[in-house]
Amino acid sequence: MSIQYIYPEFEVIRNENRCIxxxxxxxxxxxxxxxxxxxxxxxxxxxxxCVNCQRCVSLCPTRALKIVKSDCTLRENANWQNDTIKxxxxxxxxxxxxxxxxxxxxxxxxxxxxxxxxxSQVTNPPIDPLREPMETKVFLGKKPDxxxxxxxxxxxxxxxxxxxxxxxxMFSAMSYGSISYNAHASLARAATELGILYNTxxxxxxxxxxxYGPNTIVQVASGRFGVHEDYLSAGAAIEIKMGxxxxxxxxxxxxxxxxxxxxxxxxxxxxxxxxxxxxxxHDIYSIEDLRQLVFSLKEATEYKKPVIVKVAAVxxxxxxxxxxxxxxxxxxxxxxxxxxxxxxPTRIRDNVGIPIELALAAVDQRLRDEGIRNNVSLVVGGSxxxxxxxxxxxxxxxxxxxxxxxxxxxxxxxxxxTCQSGKCNWGIATQRPDLVxxxxxxxxxxxxxxxxxxxxxxxxxxxxGMGINSIEALxxxxxxxxxxxxxxxxxxxxxxxxxxx
Amino acid sequence: MLIDAKELGYKEINxxxxxxxxxxxxxxxxxxxxxxxxxxxxxxSIDGVPGNxxxxxxxxxxxxxxxxxxxxxxxxxxxxxxxxxxxxGDAAGYAMRGGKIFVKGDAGYRAGIHMKAYKEKIPVxxxxxxxxxxxxxxxxxxxxxxxxxxxxxxxxxSGKIVGYFPCTGMHGGKMYLRSDCEGIxxxxxxxxxxxxxxxxxELKEYIGEYCEEFGLNADxxxxxxxxxxxxDSKNPYKQMYVAN
Numbered sequence: 001m002s003i004q005y006i007y008p009e010f011e012v013i014r015n016e017n018r019c020i021x022x023x024x025x026x027x028x029x030x031x032x033x034x035x036x037x038x039x040x041x042x043x044x045x046x047x048x049x050c051v052n053c054q055r056c057v058s059l060c061p062t063r064a065l066k067i068v069k070s071d072c073t074l075r076e077n078a079n080w081q082n083d084t085i086k087x088x089x090x091x092x093x094x095x096x097x098x099x100x101x102x103x104x105x106x107x108x109x110x111x112x113x114x115x116x117x118x119x120s121q122v123t124n125p126p127i128d129p130l131r132e133p134m135e136t137k138v139f140l141g142k143k144p145d146x147x148x149x150x151x152x153x154x155x156x157x158x159x160x161x162x163x164x165x166x167x168x169x170m171f172s173a174m175s176y177g178s179i180s181y182n183a184h185a186s187l188a189r190a191a192t193e194l195g196i197l198y199n200t201x202x203x204x205x206x207x208x209x210x211x212y213g214p215n216t217i218v219q220v221a222s223g224r225f226g227v228h229e230d231y232l233s234a235g236a237a238i239e240i241k242m243g244x245x246x247x248x249x250x251x252x253x254x255x256x257x258x259x260x261x262x263x264x265x266x267x268x269x270x271x272x273x274x275x276x277x278x279x280x281x282h283d284i285y286s287i288e289d290l291r292q293l294v295f296s297l298k299e300a301t302e303y304k305k306p307v308i309v310k311v312a313a314v315x316x317x318x319x320x321x322x323x324x325x326x327x328x329x330x331x332x333x334x335x336x337x338x339x340x341x342x343x344x345p346t347r348i349r350d351n352v353g354i355p356i357e358l359a360l361a362a363v364d365q366r367l368r369d370e371g372i373r374n375n376v377s378l379v380v381g382g383s384x385x386x387x388x389x390x391x392x393x394x395x396x397x398x399x400x401x402x403x404x405x406x407x408x409x410x411x412x413x414x415x416x417x418t419c420q421s422g423k424c425n426w427g428i429a430t431q432r433p434d435l436v437x438x439x440x441x442x443x444x445x446x447x448x449x450x451x452x453x454x455x456x457x458x459x460x461x462x463x464x465g466m467g468i469n470s471i472e473a474l475x476x477x478x479x480x481x482x483x484x485x486x487x488x489x490x491x492x493x494x495x496x497x498x499x500x501x
Numbered sequence: 502m503l504i505d506a507k508e509l510g511y512k513e514i515n516x517x518x519x520x521x522x523x524x525x526x527x528x529x530x531x532x533x534x535x536x537x538x539x540x541x542x543x544x545x546s547i548d549g550v551p552g553n554x555x556x557x558x559x560x561x562x563x564x565x566x567x568x569x570x571x572x573x574x575x576x577x578x579x580x581x582x583x584x585x586x587x588x589x590g591d592a593a594g595y596a597m598r599g600g601k602i603f604v605k606g607d608a609g610y611r612a613g614i615h616m617k618a619y620k621e622k623i624p625v626x627x628x629x630x631x632x633x634x635x636x637x638x639x640x641x642x643x644x645x646x647x648x649x650x651x652x653x654x655x656x657x658x659s660g661k662i663v664g665y666f667p668c669t670g671m672h673g674g675k676m677y678l679r680s681d682c683e684g685i686x687x688x689x690x691x692x693x694x695x696x697x698x699x700x701x702x703e704l705k706e707y708i709g710e711y712c713e714e715f716g717l718n719a720d721x722x723x724x725x726x727x728x729x730x731x732x733d734s735k736n737p738y739k740q741m742y743v744a745n
Contacts, residue, residue, distance in 0.1 A: 087745060292534065
């Protein structure tokens, strides 16, 4: 047997005084950490399989379990830290590319946490959302530049297609396949109840979910899985996925093992076949080609649906967005480098792309400078964690935000970051029927609705504090923001002053 | 219904096609894009040269073009038939999942990229002349046939039946090339063999249909060596990753 270089990351601590050997933990753990020793009549654990998803901890009826980070360490130094060394061992043992899940965990600056929000005092009094109406509704889509009138002087009201959202938040793309049927059902139902939209991701639309079409964004990515006329017509909008914040510049790859049953049917590819989304769309090598795809989709859907172009936040995002705004797209979605993923090469997830805060500020400014800001709406994602992040994003210039990691947390995700294994004990990132059924869509959708309603209330309170009663009046209102601990260049890009100025 | 495409944009042409009955004849096409995008239940003939993305997302309609067609013919096509009497440009049949594309002449670069199949939906693309580089990249299903027939309108009939890098990343479907493929470099994850038996029977059916469209002699075309290319794994990248 070869030497095990890597000591398990977590320890399973079982309080033997409390454990009643009911074997719930054993049944709940798809990673098979827990087992029952018949001879000794005790539960035992193999912590090498533990991913610290906390499922057993949450379900243990006597609270006999806890999972802690092992204090067994390598001899670390500032340059060669634990993770770095372990990654070397893994690659030396396998010769393979490191694959990770969920967003960038590295300690890059989180600009949201270095931006503070204004409030009214004395003059321009704050507004109390409990007693006064507050508008959180937004419309996404191309806005006309000028008011046009007919021969009788009446305003011409024909508008390009718009998406109406009751609040400036949507659930961003997660494919059926990367997440479960019940996770999709929860998102679709919650979006419908909330008057917002969820996004199919590149996995097609399950036939059961066509009824949620008015609250669905259907995605067209480079693999074009499950894309056909009925699918395109089913949604409220069509999103062309050019890139994803967690893995800019590369495609997607759902392993054949996850292409089973309805996932295969919905993607319209055979069971067991890898679903490979190439890095580029091979019919798009330029903005002109993008324009062609945008208009082919508009033609195919008779100009009834806004077209979103989603890109990852990368170095020259402002120029890219300027191109997209001229491509005929109605909405640009920008995904920051902290965005989640079901699986991405570690090196790419941790090192490619830029923070959404800087990308958003740069894009909004560039589109304003070029006089084309009204050509498109801006949607930003890539780690929007709270109502205050939403408010800051809107004030930096976004029309709406995309959330996904936060939505999964609402469904029970514990961010153990092993989605790629397909053994999600919370029934989210898995296709195993016994695991999927752990997520009850009735409860899941209710928790999502709760989260969004809570955020909506917080958004209203924050707006009211600033003396603003409409989200539209906050958009691009950077005077409402101040930076703390940011250097001049960062403040310049964000277009905000330092606190105290 | 007769549609004179002269001085009409693509939007107007598609509106007229939608308004028309089942049969529809377009004359004077001059590079208008997206003709018949997403359409079903129509039989459309086109005189002149249609522009890019002819029959994108096609959903069962039949399109016959006498002359050449441009780039992205049958992009993400789901069902139907596209017949082109001349040559076609780049990126034909990208991600097509069903239906048939028959081309009498040559295809440009990147034909049949990411074609896929599902159950009874098996897309078929037959190129009468030669195909450019990157043919059938990421092919995940369906059937691509290149016949290498002499093409009067081609610049060059001396070259190989297909350009560089065919079948890169192929993980499903089949490709038939009417050639011994000597000197053509295929990637490691595909099997390249002389077509015989069941493969030839399958081919015969499709070639018969193709020849009927263009009034060609199927027996003459089939009386040649065919190379069949298939992937050796549905999971070509399975071993590349280690969980971190």
